[in-house]
Amino acid sequence: xxxxxxxxxxxxxxxxxxxxxxxxxxxxxxxxxxxxxxxxxxxxxxxxxxxxxxxxxxxxxxxxxxxxxxxxxxxxxxxxxxxxxxxxxxxxxxxxxxxxxxxxxxxxxxxxx
Amino acid sequence: xxxxxxxxxxxxxxxxxxxxxxxxxxxxxxxxxxxxxxxxxxxxxxxxxxxxxxxxxxxxxxxxxxxxxxxxxxxxxxxxxxxxxxxxxxxxxxxxxxxxxxxxxxxxxxxxx
Numbered sequence: 102x103x104x105x106x107x108x109x110x111x112x113x114x115x116x117x118x119x120x121x122x123x124x125x126x127x128x129x130x131x132x133x134x135x136x137x138x139x140x141x142x143x144x145x146x147x148x149x150x151x152x153x154x155x156x157x158x159x160x161x162x163x164x165x166x167x168x169x170x171x172x173x174x175x176x177x178x179x180x181x182x183x184x185x186x187x188x189x190x191x192x193x194x195x196x197x198x199x200x201x202x203x204x205x206x207x208x209x210x211x212x213x214x
Numbered sequence: 215x216x217x218x219x220x221x222x223x224x225x226x227x228x229x230x231x232x233x234x235x236x237x238x239x240x241x242x243x244x245x246x247x248x249x250x251x252x253x254x255x256x257x258x259x260x261x262x263x264x265x266x267x268x269x270x271x272x273x274x275x276x277x278x279x280x281x282x283x284x285x286x287x288x289x290x291x292x293x294x295x296x297x298x299x300x301x302x303x304x305x306x307x308x309x310x311x312x313x314x315x316x317x318x319x320x321x322x323x324x325x326x327x
Contacts, residue, residue: 132313143218143305143317151313159314191259198312200247200266205259 107206114182114213122177124192132195133175137188182213216241218318226324235291235321237306246309250291253303301325
């Protein structure tokens, strides 16, 4: 029972590079989300999905892309990395609705130089 | 805008003491859920306690309890008999609609031996 698995745990990118942060859950959760955590700002929602084939933007979506082809996977793509995207990224999932509480992955620390 | 305010950026108490973390929020919704999450140095986000807004009874989980004042939009967390393992960042959050969690900026709590 792995829960929510995020890879990689650490990544350094050069400005302009692209990459995909992977997220997978094995709990058959319908809801999945990506958050970024910055000092003094808490966690802010980037994108979320309420089921396979359905995604929507959160509070800070610019520069990021998502897709949800299966219930299990919800990758986050950085199209052209910028230093402002240096952050810790969390993937989270929830059964049916967020009122049950999210299960979080262990996070990815991304540095863009 | 729907927001969460944690007015104490940092707190420090002695082991075995009781500590209360403050949280106020602003929402126009009548039905929602409130959460406290703990983030230890490992970076993992751990659900501490959950409160349903339509329930007047305050939630309790072992040494953790909340004081929920719906009219005042206040949701404080009390930690009794604090332990060294309680040292962490604590985030208050509430649900926005069925799909989103809105987080506060966090309170860094240190338990001293």
